Amino acid sequence: MQAIETVKETVRPGQGVASSGFVRRALGHRSFMIGLVLTGTMIILALVSLVWTPHSPTEIVIAERLKLPSPGHWLGTDQFGRDILSMIMAGAQTSIVVGLIAVSLGAAVGISLGLWAAARRGWTEDVIMRLSDLNLAFPVILIAILLTAGWGPGITNAILALGIYNISVFARQVRGAGIAMWEREFVLAARAAGKGNLAITIEHILPNIISIIVVQATISFAIAILAEAALSYLGVGSQPPNPSWGRMLSESQNYIFLTPIIAVWPGLAIVLSVLGLNLIGDGLRDLVDPRLARRR
Amino acid sequence: MSVFLARRFLTFLITVSGASVIIFLLLEVLPGDPALTMLGVDAPDSAVAAIRLELGLDRPAAVRYVDWIAGLFHGEMGLSYVYKVPVTELIGQRLRVTLPLAIGAMLLATLTSLALGIFAATNHNRIGDYGVMGFSQLGLAIPDFWFGILLIILFAVILRWLPSGGFPGWDEGIWRGLRALALPVFTLSLSLTAMMTRVTRSAVLEVAREDFVRTARAKGLSRRAALWRHVLRNALVPVLTIGGVLVASVLTGTLIIENVFALPGVGKLIFDAISNRDLMVVKNVVLLFAVIVVVVNFMVDILYAMVDPRIRIQT
Numbered sequence: 001m002q003a004i005e006t007v008k009e010t011v012r013p014g015q016g017v018a019s020s021g022f023v024r025r026a027l028g029h030r031s032f033m034i035g036l037v038l039t040g041t042m043i044i045l046a047l048v049s050l051v052w053t054p055h056s057p058t059e060i061v062i063a064e065r066l067k068l069p070s071p072g073h074w075l076g077t078d079q080f081g082r083d084i085l086s087m088i089m090a091g092a093q094t095s096i097v098v099g100l101i102a103v104s105l106g107a108a109v110g111i112s113l114g115l116w117a118a119a120r121r122g123w124t125e126d127v128i129m130r131l132s133d134l135n136l137a138f139p140v141i142l143i144a145i146l147l148t149a150g151w152g153p154g155i156t157n158a159i160l161a162l163g164i165y166n167i168s169v170f171a172r173q174v175r176g177a178g179i180a181m182w183e184r185e186f187v188l189a190a191r192a193a194g195k196g197n198l199a200i201t202i203e204h205i206l207p208n209i210i211s212i213i214v215v216q217a218t219i220s221f222a223i224a225i226l227a228e229a230a231l232s233y234l235g236v237g238s239q240p241p242n243p244s245w246g247r248m249l250s251e252s253q254n255y256i257f258l259t260p261i262i263a264v265w266p267g268l269a270i271v272l273s274v275l276g277l278n279l280i281g282d283g284l285r286d287l288v289d290p291r292l293a294r295r296r
Numbered sequence: 297m298s299v300f301l302a303r304r305f306l307t308f309l310i311t312v313s314g315a316s317v318i319i320f321l322l323l324e325v326l327p328g329d330p331a332l333t334m335l336g337v338d339a340p341d342s343a344v345a346a347i348r349l350e351l352g353l354d355r356p357a358a359v360r361y362v363d364w365i366a367g368l369f370h371g372e373m374g375l376s377y378v379y380k381v382p383v384t385e386l387i388g389q390r391l392r393v394t395l396p397l398a399i400g401a402m403l404l405a406t407l408t409s410l411a412l413g414i415f416a417a418t419n420h421n422r423i424g425d426y427g428v429m430g431f432s433q434l435g436l437a438i439p440d441f442w443f444g445i446l447l448i449i450l451f452a453v454i455l456r457w458l459p460s461g462g463f464p465g466w467d468e469g470i471w472r473g474l475r476a477l478a479l480p481v482f483t484l485s486l487s488l489t490a491m492m493t494r495v496t497r498s499a500v501l502e503v504a505r506e507d508f509v510r511t512a513r514a515k516g517l518s519r520r521a522a523l524w525r526h527v528l529r530n531a532l533v534p535v536l537t538i539g540g541v542l543v544a545s546v547l548t549g550t551l552i553i554e555n556v557f558a559l560p561g562v563g564k565l566i567f568d569a570i571s572n573r574d575l576m577v578v579k580n581v582v583l584l585f586a587v588i589v590v591v592v593n594f595m596v597d598i599l600y601a602m603v604d605p606r607i608r609i610q611t
Contacts, residue, residue, distance in 0.1 A: 133307060134314040136540075136593065137586040141548045146319060148579045149570050150327035212375050224437055230552055234567060248439075253445055253556075260449045267442030275437040 025130045025287055032283025038276025042269075046092035055083035057090040066259045075265050076247070079255050084262065088269050091242040094155070097275065098238075099224035102159045103217055106166020111213060113167070114174025117204060118182055119197045128171060135168035138197075140227045148236040158237040162224050173216050177209040211288040215281055222277035229270050245270050300601055308594045315586040320361050323579050329353075331385035334377060334573040337361035351377065351576070364579075373580040378572045383580045387562060393463055397553065398474075400481035400548045405488035405542075412489070413496025418523065420501060428493060435490025438496070440549055444483040444556040451479060461558040480557045484549045488542060495538055533603050540593040547585050 026032055031136075049057075054074070061081035063248065070077045075084040093145070117125040138146075144161035151157060181187060190200050231237030232246030248266040256263050324330045331348045332339065348354040351374075352363070367374060373383035416428035452460035463476045502528050503509065512522045554563035562581060571576035 040329050114351045130307060130310060131591075133311045133593075134318070137311055137590045138318075139544045139548045139585075139589065141551055142582050142585055145566060145570065145578065146322045146582060149573070149575060150322050150333065212501055222437075226437075228441055230441060233439075234552065234555060236567075236570070246439075249439075249442055249445065253448075256445065257453055263442075263445045263449065267439065267445070270439050270442065271434070271437045274439075275433065278437055280434065 002250075004246045016146060017238065020168040022287060024282070029283050029287060031279045032287065035276045035279025035281075035283055036282065038272050040276075042092050042273045042276065043096065045089045046096050048084070049089035049093055053086035053089050057082060057243045066262065068259070068261065076260055076261060078252065079257070084248075084265050087243045088245065088250055088265060091248060091266065091269065092273070094232075094238050094242060094244045095225045096229055098155065098159055098162065098228040099221045101164055102162030102224045102228075103220045105159070105163030105193040107170050107213065107217055107241040109163075110167040110170025111174050114176075115178055115201050117171070117175040117202050120179025121179075125175070125205050128175070131166040131170050135164065138165070139232070140165040143237050144231050145290050153236045153239060155238045155242065158228055158231045161231070162227055164283060165227075166220050166224075169220060170213070170216060173212060174209060178205050181205045196246035211284075215284045215288060218277055218284060222274045222281065225270065225277070226274050287292070301598065302581045304594060304597050304601075307545045308590060315590065316365060316583055317361070317380065319579055319583050320357075320364065320403055321576055323486060324353075325357050330575055335606050336573075341366070347377070351375075352482055358529075358600075361581040368583075376574055376577050378567075378569070386565060386577065387581065387584065390560060390562040393477075393559050394550050394554065394563065397477055397480055397484065397561060398550050399551070400477060401488060402542070402546055404481060404506040407421045408485070409489045409492035411543055412493045414500055414528070416493070416497040417500035418502065421584035425497075428497070432490040432493045435486050435493075438486065440483055440487055441532065441552050441556050443486050444479065444518070447483055447521055448557075449477045455577045461556075463559045463561075476557075476559070478555045480559060483556070484546065484553045486600060488545060489540070491545070492535065492542065495535050496531065499534040500527055502534070503530045531575055533600070536596060536603075537600055539599075540589065543592040544589045547588060 023285040059082060060079075064073070064077050064081035065079055065142060067073055067077040067081075073083050073085070075088065078084055078087070113128050117128040140161050143164050144157060147157040148159055150153075157198055178201075187200055187204055190204055195203070229244070229246035229249070232244040232252045235247075235250070237246060238244035243267040253267070327333050329344075331344045331351075331353050335343055335347060352360065355363075364374070371384060373387070375381070376383050376386055379386060402444045412428050412431070416425045449459045451458040458479055459476055464472045465475045500523075504523070507527050507593075509522055512526050514517070517525070550561060551563035553559070553565065554561040557568055558564070562584075566578060566581045568574075569581070
């Protein structure tokens with residue numbers, strides 16, 4: 001659950017992601033490429049599972065329970081005889097969907113608030129930052145506990161908890177970068193040309209901080225996957241029969257004295273996915289601002 | 297400094313008050329009738345009426361909120377609906393497990409990460425540095441509940457050196473208690489160590505490039521002496537800034553780890569309370585955790601402003 005509260009990494013405004021040599025530099029960045037392969041594998045597994053899995057991820061076959069890996073079941077079967085590989089493939093869908101919706105929700109609200117605070121400053125900024133302080137008082141798991149205690153467990157609450165948590169993460173990041181942009185000459189020029197706050201924000205501020213937002217979104221996505229798994233492990237996230245890596249781990253824990261290997265696969269899936277996204281995030285940060293790469 | 301302190305303290309008060317309002321709204325107002333939340337919608341009317349009377353849920357929400365906060369100022373958190381004992385007593389008992397777990401993990405993580413971070417920075421871009429960075433990258437990606445399960449498989453199932461879970465209680469002897477907490481502490485410390493190692497390494501590298509360190513070296517100070525006398529002292533400042541994040545990580549970590557190892561701490565208490573719909577326990581434990589996070593953030597802000605005057609000016 002560590003990553004639910006991972007250090008909020010800061011990124012400095014740098015050149016845009018879409019610079020001419022970006023793709024060439026990205027291809028030569030080893031850890032970025034490893035991250036891309038790992039994340040790509042997760043996405044492909046999830047997409048393939050939409051149309052095909054080796055077995056049904058929800059079909060219970062008691063005669064086949066707790067089987068070790070074999071040609072028929074590459075990763076073995078669980079306590080209900082379900083095929084673990086199929087469950088992991090279907091579980092990737094859950095992780096991606098939860099991560100995407102939660103990060104999009106947090107980013108949409110957080111970026112708007114951050115841009116607004118940077119443009120208006122004064123009491124608007126104060127109010128937004130104090131709300132952000134309040135948001136930070138509640139780590140994801142506490143928000144999920146509150147929502148679950150009030151409305152019962154479910155994947156919607158997990159998404160909401162992660163989305164709400166991400167609002168302040170994005171708002172703070174965007175506000176900081178936005179304020180720095182508002183002090184640049186080209187913004188003064190735009191203002192002199194008669195443009196209003198909204199136009200400057202959309203035409204000048206946002207395009208110049210988009211790289212920071214992309215990096216943050218990647219890191220937040222990784223955190224969301226870890227958090228979703230943790231919430232499902234604790235029983236307050238995804239519910240049966242919806243496959244989830246966290247719940248697979250929780251269910252497997254009762255059988256580790258009989259077949260320890262069944263607890264290995266879902267955890268490995270989480271680690272490789274999160275590692276992939278973290279490596280992409282780190283790589284993007286290096287590529288977007290090479291000054292940071294030199295410093296690291 | 298006093299203006300800064302006053303502003304920060306005001307923010308602290310607003311945040312804590314806001315947190316209590318949000319908790320109350322989410323648990324007792326927005327979901328509808330709290331008596332129905334606790335008993336379920338199919339509960340007989342008589343039972344619902346009885347619990348309303350027993351817990352004072354028939355009073356207006358504003359009155360209940362004020363009562364709750366007034367009680368907190370007197371150290372009262374109300375009665376657990378399930379255990380029929382004061383919530384303060386329940387939390388007090390459970391903290392005997394949660395606190396040693398959290399403190400043990402923090403200590404282990406601090407010592408390990410300082411050693412690893414300094415080692416990596418002093419071996420920058422060498423194999424030792426890559427090894428430490430690889431470890432910290434993995435440590436951030438490994439879910440602690442999975443790490444805990446792997447440790448159980450290794451130390452309890454295969455080697456049979458340590459118990460797989462549970463806690464005998466401190467009355468059974470300190471050694472047995474510590475033995476039960478060994479795997480949970482180690483599990484909880486992994487992600488903290490990974491996080492702090494990265495920050496320590498970056499901070500040491502950053503400070504080592506500063507002019508005053510170069511001057512110290514030019515004056516004839518050895519590399520090792522410059523590191524211990526100048527670099528480390530200054531490098532600890534950035535490490536301090538993630539104190540709030542770390543405490544939040546430890547708190548949420550204990551909630552999970554206690555469930556992995558079936559430890560009777562506050563984390564187990566709150567998830568049992570959710571299953572039992574014991575709103576009184578959920579409400580107070582969540583507030584306690586939120587307040588701890590806010591207090592630590594407040595203290596970090598103050599400490600940081602004390603060591604770095606630029607912060608006071610910016611704020």
